Amino acid sequence: LGGDLASNGNDILMADNDVIKIGTGSDLQIDHDSSVGQNIIQASAITRFRTNSLFSFQNSDGSEAILKGTPDAAVELFHNGTKMFETTTDGATLQKGLTVRGIEGGEAQIRLEADEADNASDRFRLVATDSAGFFIQSYDGSQYDNLFGGYLNGASELYHNNSKKFETTSTGS
Numbered sequence: 001l002g003g004d005l006a007s008n009g010n011d012i013l014m015a016d017n018d019v020i021k022i023g024t025g026s027d028l029q030i031d032h033d034s035s036v037g038q039n040i041i042q043a044s045a046i047t048r049f050r051t052n053s054l055f056s057f058q059n060s061d062g063s064e065a066i067l068k069g070t071p072d073a074a075v076e077l078f079h080n081g082t083k084m085f086e087t088t089t090d091g092a093t094l095q096k097g098l099t100v101r102g103i104e105g106g107e108a109q110i111r112l113e114a115d116e117a118d119n120a121s122d123r124f125r126l127v128a129t130d131s132a133g134f135f136i137q138s139y140d141g142s143q144y145d146n147l148f149g150g151y152l153n154g155a156s157e158l159y160h161n162n163s164k165k166f167e168t169t170s171t172g173s
Helices: none
Strands: 019-022 028-033 038-043 055-058 065-069 075-079 082-088 091-094 108-113 123-128 133-139 144-151 156-160 163-167
Antiparallel strands (some): 028 038, 065 075
């Protein structure tokens, strides 16, 4: 071409399975694969989207947001048009609930780390085990120690320095 490509007010049409290649080594490619009904953006380097205003991914008719981002403000994720997660100045807000699943036979954990977790005393976790136990634990610098334990249809336990000090039973404590 030797210059800019201008559409002169008309669409630029390409056939199915044609590819737009950008860069000396085709570093960025944009195509439509009609055999699987997919639009593909493929990049061999870091890809950045830049905007000075809101950007949004929406469903096909534009009636529902999927993801929104606002510079210097929130990033929002939606499920079926309802905002479920957003970043805030205080961190993040999650609507309804959070499910954390462990792998088959494994445990699930939620970790809480204060003050950049740069000290052992800044680390805690909630653990659900595959044997129906739930624990609140703190990190002592080499391992996680139990603070509280509870079992489905069973005992509740309180610990001091990872040593059980109190336990409930079917007849009391």
